Amino acid sequence: MTVRTRFAPSPTGYMHIGGMRTALFSWLWARHNNGQFILRIDDTDQQRNMDEALGPILDAFRWLGLDWDEGPEVGGPHGPYFQSQRRQLYDAALSKLLDSGKAYRDFEAPADTQTQREAAEKEKRVYVSSRVSLQLSEDQVAKNVTDGQPFVVRLLIPRADKVVLNDHIRGKVEFDCSLMPDPVIARNDGSPLYNFATVVDDAEMEITHVIRAEEHLSNTPIQILLHRALGNKTPEWAHVPYVASPGSKEKMSKRRIDKYRTSPQFQKLFELGDLVLSRIGIDPKSNDLSPVMVAYYREVGFLPAGVLNALVRLGWSLDDQTEILSLAEMKRKFSLDRVIKSAAGLDPDKMLSFQSHWMSELPAKEKLYGCLHMLKRAGLIDDEDDKETQAKVASIIELAADRLRVFGDIFQLDEFFVADDELKIDDKNFQKRVVKPENAVLLLHDLRRRLSDIDNFTAQPLHELLQSFAAEKQVKVGDIFPALRLCVTGKAQGVDLFRSLELLGKACVLRRLDRAIGLAESHRVP
RNA sequence: GGCCCCAUCGUCUAGUUAGGUCUAGGACAUCGGAUUUUCAUUCCGGUAACAGGGGUUCAAAUCCCCUUGGGGUCACCA
Numbered sequence: 001m002t003v004r005t006r007f008a009p010s011p012t013g014y015m016h017i018g019g020m021r022t023a024l025f026s027w028l029w030a031r032h033n034n035g036q037f038i039l040r041i042d043d044t045d046q047q048r049n050m051d052e053a054l055g056p057i058l059d060a061f062r063w064l065g066l067d068w069d070e071g072p073e074v075g076g077p078h079g080p081y082f083q084s085q086r087r088q089l090y091d092a093a094l095s096k097l098l099d100s101g102k103a104y105r106d107f108e109a110p111a112d113t114q115t116q117r118e119a120a121e122k123e124k125r126v127y128v129s130s131r132v133s134l135q136l137s138e139d140q141v142a143k144n145v146t147d148g149q150p151f152v153v154r155l156l157i158p159r160a161d162k163v164v165l166n167d168h169i170r171g172k173v174e175f176d177c178s179l180m181p182d183p184v185i186a187r188n189d190g191s192p193l194y195n196f197a198t199v200v201d202d203a204e205m206e207i208t209h210v211i212r213a214e215e216h217l218s219n220t221p222i223q224i225l226l227h228r229a230l231g232n233k234t235p236e237w238a239h240v241p242y243v244a245s246p247g248s249k250e251k252m253s254k255r256r257i258d259k260y261r262t263s264p265q266f267q268k269l270f271e272l273g274d275l276v277l278s279r280i281g282i283d284p285k286s287n288d289l290s291p292v293m294v295a296y297y298r299e300v301g302f303l304p305a306g307v308l309n310a311l312v313r314l315g316w317s318l319d320d321q322t323e324i325l326s327l328a329e330m331k332r333k334f335s336l337d338r339v340i341k342s343a344a345g346l347d348p349d350k351m352l353s354f355q356s357h358w359m360s361e362l363p364a365k366e367k368l369y370g371c372l373h374m375l376k377r378a379g380l381i382d383d384e385d386d387k388e389t390q391a392k393v394a395s396i397i398e399l400a401a402d403r404l405r406v407f408g409d410i411f412q413l414d415e416f417f418v419a420d421d422e423l424k425i426d427d428k429n430f431q432k433r434v435v436k437p438e439n440a441v442l443l444l445h446d447l448r449r450r451l452s453d454i455d456n457f458t459a460q461p462l463h464e465l466l467q468s469f470a471a472e473k474q475v476k477v478g479d480i481f482p483a484l485r486l487c488v489t490g491k492a493q494g495v496d497l498f499r500s501l502e503l504l505g506k507a508c509v510l511r512r513l514d515r516a517i518g519l520a521e522s523h524r525v526p
Numbered sequence: 527g528g529c530c531c532c533a534u535c536g537u538c539u540a541g542u543u544a545g546g547u548c549u550a551g552g553a554c555a556u557c558g559g560a561u562u563u564u565c566a567u568u569c570c571g572g573u574a575a576c577a578g579g580g581g582u583u584c585a586a587a588u589c590c591c592c593u594u595g596g597g598g599u600c601a602c603c604a
Contacts (some may be wrong), residue, residue, distance in 0.1 A: 010604050042604060110602070126528060127600095152602055170531070171543095179529065187602050194604045218530060218599045239531090242598080247537075249596055265537080265555095313538065313553090320540035323553050340539075342532050343597065350538060350554045360567095402567050466563085481563050493565040 003035030004208045007068075008198065010042045011053030015060035015294040017346065018213070018243030018252050021311040025240055026211040027066045028312070028334040038205055039071030041082045044197050060294040064304045065327060070205075078205040083197050090192040093200045093230060094153060094185070102229040103185060105151040106133045107144055129154065129182040154182035155196075155226060163221040168209075168238035168336040175221040183222050195222050203232040211238040211336070214343070215251070238336050241315055244345040252346060257290045266291065269348035276300045276408030280377040291348070301374055301407025303362065306355030313354075314344045324357055356405040368394050370407040380417040392416070395503055399495045415489040416503065420511045425519070429492035433483045434520045440483050441520050443473060447484065448513045457506040459498040466498070487516035 007023040009015075030037040039061070041054060058072060070076025080086060097103035108130060120127035133151070136144070144151070161177040185196035192200070202210060202223075217239045227234045245252040246265035260266045269291055274284035277299060282289060289296050297307050305326060312330050313323065316339050325333070359367070371393055375381040381389050396416050403409060415423060434440050450469060454461060466484070470477045485497050488509050494500070501509050 008604090012604095044604080113602095121527075124527065173530070175530075181600090184602050191602090193602070198604090213598095214531070215598055216604095219604095241532080244597085249532085251598075310538095315538090317539055317552095320552055323538090337543095344538065347537050347554065353554055356567095400566090403565080463563090477563055485564075491565090495565080497563070 001208060003030055003033035004038060004206055005030040005211055006038040006040050006205065006207050008040045008042045009057050011050060011057065013053045013056060015057045017292055017294055020060060020294050021243050021314055022213050022240050024066065024308065024311050025339065028330055029209060029211055029336060031331045032334045036069040039068040039081065040201060041072060043082055043084045044192060044194065056295055063298050064308055083201065086201065089200050089204055090197055091190060094190065097229055098153065103153050103155050104134055105141055106154045107149055107151045108132055126179050127181055150188045152184045152188060153186040155185050155229065157182050157225065163224050165220055165224060165237055168236060169339045170239055170341060195219055196226060199223050199226040202235055203227065203230065207235050209236045209238060211240060214239045214241050240339060241341060241343040243314060244343045246345050246348060248345060249343050252292055254292045257287050257292060266348055273300050276411060279411050301370060302355050303358045305358035309354040309358065310351040314346065315340045352405060356402065359405055360402055367397050371397055371410040374407045374410055375417065378411065380414065399499055420508060420515060423490045423512060425486060425490040426492050430486050433486055441517055443475065443480060444483060444487065444513065444517050448510060452510055457502060459502045462501050463498045488512045
């Protein structure tokens with residue numbers, strides 16, 4: 001039997017990071033078993049712009065490299081893959097249930113149903129459907145229908161039964177049917193509801209394993225009952241725990257983003273994100289893009305491998321050691337029985353650590369392209385394809401080394417891209433190391449002269465020059481290096497100073513030095 | 527509230543199915559130390575957990591029960 005799994009998102013306009021993890025598990029299980037992964041769009045209740053709503057979801061899959069064998073854009077033998085276009089299937093299944101008496105038309109007014117529900121709640125009694133419409137004779141039902149009496153179709157729950165499911169992750173779970181109201185499976189106009197459409201589609205698409213989030217566990221007995229009523233072979237189930245927000249056990253949610261913003265666990269991620277997004281023209285305070293969404297990580301400059309690695313280790317482990325896994329390895333080694341049962345909180349720190357690892361593994365060329373793209377978006381370079389620009393950026397990346405965890409980190413080296421008079425100088429440190437010390441400006445004046453005299457403006461000679469300069473002036477290198485750094489990069493610390501000087505070039509270094517000295521002097525004489 | 531699910535370091539987890547090899551292992555974070563002109567890296571080391579209570583057993587993180595805590599779900603949403 002070929003394993004067939006599916007992911008069935010509703011087109012919401014964004015891809016949830018937790019949903020992505022569920023999808024990953026589902027994809028992994030299919031691929032691990034050389035099976036098929038199907039994407040189906042649950043749009044029974046949507047009337048919005050499909051491109052806008054579905055685009056980001058497909059983009060997220062493509063970005064992470066999770067392909068689908070059947071679904072939107074690729075089609076397949078069980079299409080269409082949009083529930084809104086599969087009405088005939090649902091109609092047929094509905095007639096079948098109605099004809100066999102396994103479902104019934106319920107003419108009870110919604111208000112009445114609601115009242116009973118509330119009454120039951122008030123009396124602390126379990127609510128089950130009144131089934132008054134079941135008393136109606138066949139003729140009466142027919143008459144009601146022709147009269148246009150509104151109704152819904154409900155599945156007739158076999159109240160004497162128990163539903164036992166053997167979940168791949170949760171083990172044996174039992175539900176008592178006597179406690180279940182008859183669920184509505186179709187509206188008056190015959191349009192199907194989620195539970196019903198899902199069952200019809202899962203059967204028609206020959207899904208063998210339904211791998212989905214834990215919150216669907218309570219839907220499962222209904223779906224099993226529906227499969228039985230329809231005479232389908234019931235698929236196997238695996239209910240994956242949801243992804244919780246950092247430091248809590250609550251399901252991560254787009255709506256709580258403002259709360260996450262102030263959570264200490266999320267701090268680093270938001271700081272990083274804010275910095276990068278504001279550079280590339282995305283309002284970081286807008287909630288259109290947030291760490292709840294897959295797109296956030298792409299925009300900030302995460303690698304698919306980093307995100308994937310973080311996601312797969314959320315609720316799944318291979319053994320007591322393995323942390324780093326490529327997609328290919330995951331595919332080989334994934335198994336459902338090693339998925340944990342409890343909800344796991346997303347850990348931004350660990351995510352960033354995975355990301356750092358995969359960034360360090362990335363070939364230089366790809367690092368270059370990623371950074372070029374970022375710089376271009378921020379307007380810090382004009383032409384991504386310009387050879388000279390590429391060579392410069394490549395050198396900067398090499399300088400940055402492991403400081404570059406995400407592509408957006410390239411902005412922390414913006415001193416190499418901004419115009420001299422736009423260089424921002426860390427004022428607090430500038431005061432401390434340049435303005436306040438008695439001899440600093442004097443030393444810098446001297447140093448400037450020496451620097452302008454040097455012909456071979458490369459790291460090694462520069463280093464030697466600085467060293468002998470310090471010795472000659474009888475100052476500690478620790479006094480002069482930081483001051484110089486502040487003047488030419490604006491920062492108190494950073495990448496190798498001498499290679500930075502080399503890269504910036506003599507002219508630029510001298511200009512910046514002049515500007516900084518001027519600034520320091522004007523500071524001093526207020 | 528009903529139903530269902532879950533419970534090991536701050537976090538992600540190994541160990542639970544087949545009780546002993548667990549004085550509970552790893553990773554991230556954190557704190558020291560070494561390296562580094564600075565920062566980052568790297569290396570070395572430290573702190574840190576079986577929710578509580580009862581059983582069963584020679585032996586319990588592991589099995590059973592209760593309590594507590596956390597979560598999900600209770601729609602003519604998906």
